Amino acid sequence: MNVLAKIFVTLKDSVLDPQGKAVTHALHALKYGAVSDVRIGKYMEVTLSANSLDDADRLVRGMCDELLTNPVIEKFTFELMEVSQ
Amino acid sequence: MNVLAKIFVTLKDSVLDPQGKAVTHALHALKYGAVSDVRIGKYMEVTLSANSLDDADRLVRGMCDELLTNPVIEKFTFELMEVSQ
Amino acid sequence: MKTAVLQFPGSNCDIDALKALHHTVDTMAELVWHTTTDLSSYDLIVVPGGFSYGDYLRAGAIARFSPVLKAVQEAAARGRYILGICNGFQILTEAGLLPGALRRNESLQFRCEISQLVVANGHTAFTSEYTENEIINIPIAHGEGNYYVDDETKKALQERGQIVFRYVSEHNPNGSVDGIAGVINERGNVLGMMPHPERAVSKRLGSEDGLRLFASILKSWRGTHVLH
């Protein structure tokens, strides 16, 4: 089966996010004073073939741990969905 | 109410994604030959206060158009959810 | 000719631009802080290189909301000369003063080297001292200089001579569409370029080819102003 994984990577909460900070300031300077916090991370769409969603789960978790993120400063979540073709 | 907006920004399909290509290669070089495609974008979590989800929708769309994305090369989607506190 | 070199938080080629101007065209040039709202007394406005606001989010994205950008818009509308270098080019595209966008370099790496450029249009206010198709050496130093425009816009730019500089074809350092290194607006008074002419103003720095860009601007300005 073909699976699309949507992976969301963010810095751990305790880690400084300079981009998020700069964007928060910028939004305040525009007219978005209602914003209290911005965290900026990475969004990845990975298409892969797998035997099952469980199998895909294992693969995606593996690639996040090994390559796509660094657990020292980042954390991740992901969603899987079957796609055609 | 307090709203968390999860915003996903990706390059338009017509715009090349060299980072996605590089990550695909790297995954293949590990043991992830099952991966056929990777697209890399940005993931932002914006916390804001709004009168309603509709209000939040309007605000978030506004900040994406104005600042958070560049329509010449990027597109975005977002999800909203009410959060406590 | 009176010149403003804008300073945003995070600009870092501002002083270099100022030095180059003093050295090349020896005119009145000064630094102007990003909170300024009136640029009406300046004939040339240089938006210098650097990392305004850390280049966070996208290069130039946050700086375009600085108060001074409104004044830049007004100056552009009045036909004053505006030169965006590197981060300045990124800011001008983000602000919509120039078409297109600058993406991350195709190599995904920052690239600093002396690059060879072809002067694709030698008849602008910024390039009249070059010969068309001349090859010049101007340094680049950027991580997001990969110019993008869609095909339709590219054709229009080509037809109207708005593509001013290209990297020599075998040495496109960043993956830019059509090797584009610098573009000008339709009216011909706003130029944006990734390479740094202010770094090519003496033999010691490895090239003097940037001198004539500043000289061109001065000459154009003289042509439209009565000399005392």
Next chain:
Amino acid sequence: MSYTEPTAGEIKEQRIYRTFGVTDEEFARVTELLGRLPNYVEIGVFSVMWSEHCSYKSSRRVLRRFPTSGPQVLQGPGENAGIVDIGDGQAVVFKIESHNHPTAIEPYQGAATGVGGIIRDIFTMGARPVALLNSLRFGPLDDAHNRYLFSHSVAGIGGYGNCIGIPTVGGEVYFDDSYTHNPLVNAMCVGIIEQAKIARGSASGVGNPVLVVGAKTGRDGIHGATFASAQDPHAKERSAVQVGDPFMEKLLLEACLELIETGKVVGIQDMGAAGLTSSSAEMASRAGSGLTLDVSRVPCRETGMSPYEIMLSESQERMLVVMQKGEEAIAFSIFEKWGLEATVIGQVTDDGMLRIVEGGKVAGEMPVTALVDEAPVLERPSAVPAYLSQLLPAPTSLPDGPSHEDALMHLLAKPTIASKEWVYDQYDSMVRTETFVRPGSDAAIVGVPGTNKALGMVTDGNGRYVYLDPYAGGAWAVAEAARNLVCSGARPLAVTDCLNYGNPEKPEIFYQFERSADGISEACLTFGTPVISGNVSLYNESLGQDIYPTPVIGMIGLMDDAGMITPSSFTNPGHILYVLGDIAAPLQDGLGGSEYLAEFLPEGVLAYKLPHLDLGTEKAVQDACYQLIQQGVVNAAHDVSDGGLLVALAESAIQGNIGVRVEVPQEVRDEALAALLFGESPSRIVIEVASDRSADVERVAQQLGIPCARLGVVTDELRFSVMANGSKVVDMAIGDLRSAWQGAIASWMN
């Protein structure tokens, strides 16, 4: 606020202090100095102040041996950075620092924050940072993890320096298995200052306000300083890695320089390792004063931070400033202009105590002298490693060695020797428009604004050499740094050093440390280049395996006339090539320590003795080169180092895009030719001179009593040709050499 911390009694009973790396004896000593049991904040503060990282407890005795004074020295070791006179009321400020352990676990941020930290050391002195250099060591590139560490470190170094707008102008990169689990990232920063405006890290004047300026404090890197010295690699990981914010630092840099310029600053110090704790204790110690700090006033990024966390946080891009009383408003307005915070958190006292209060409540109280002066100084046992006595005289060739052409091609394509373009093209080396010689030559040259002077700068070190002969290896690093400066036309001024070693608790490692420091000292005396600043990084080991002892020397030289800059690339066809120094030295020294052995006899490279270094000869060779350059005789100069004579000639020919035709000027047995061509005996410099200047070369060499040999000519034919004993031993196209050399690192990385 609520946080539960162990009580003083629990800390003692459960020996909680041990988790901070404090030994039982040290704990007893703390108790004695306080006259009571320390509470949690206090033991935390002591643990970092007494850590290897802050107290230099293993290394302090050894560092005292360095020569640190000279007429040019305005500030030696002990401040944030050293300062050297360059005339006309100006001075150069510089220092090098390691960021090895953070880099091993998060290479981009680890390397980036290393650069950020060293930049702060320079501008705290009031100096404008004008250049960055770096010295890197990684495992071989055929391993994916090594490539990951290497590429991300380089990106991090560039990411920080490029953003803040300080050119990265030089450095070095070595690849060796020894660094596979323990890469080294050393960063050096150079600044220029007017002597009248030097600021210092001293907290004097009772009642003067103490301010925290810059970034907010978060829970980053708590105990980073402690864990940097931990033996267990997992313990190293426990300290959270900090994320750098170069944009914030750019603003901080401009704001601090503007503030110092007002003359209202009493003292200023960056918050590096051990953050508020070490900056406050050191500033008070230098002034012999005390400080009272209210941690509840420190602007925090996270909620609910305890005094312990605030004192130990290593959040980046912060400074501690003591202002003249009543002048705080100046700081507020300057920092506001730059969009930064400046907050008064306490004041200077005269009771010699570092007193930490939280609102009305005293959270900790310790004598400054106990924290700083009473820090343990260890007398580590030292023992000559057994391997040293087993080293054999080095061979002059290998039984089934490669042809000389093959050897040259292989060496040029070795990542350690190959062009480092892949690295330095990722660094903005030109911003500030004062970089007259960019990376790629022997030394970088950076102009002194507003004068005709220029500064030469290099980093140098070779861990394998030091392993094979700690004393000579240490001296060698200094000699090579000086030689690189001299080849570029600069006169060596002073040294900063970064001493990277394995576990000092092993007597053999401590011996390497001690002996190489002695070698450095002697060489510094020879070249008249005192040590004015530096940094020590110990416990560079992983899985029981120590790195090569790797002292890295950063050296600054002065050029009174930037017009005297000499390239390392050959320039003119028809010009003559000479070797200053004994071209035939490798016939005695053999191939010991060389890249040639590392490539063609990898299992034997640690079995043979290092070539002989004679500092007197080295100095004479350098003096000859320097004099000839000053007399306008030399068109190009390049020292013979990694890879030996042929590699040096090839590098200069490739970079000049020009041919050479040389002939070995004496009869050499065929079995010894490899040594002559590829041996790494020191004290040799290749120079290019116009044919009518030959007599000058011979005269100066004779005056200084050094050998000099005429080697051949530069040609306009793009070939590299070498004759020996009447026959051609190498004849290759420059283009082929170039592709081997230039593309080697890229071919691994892309």
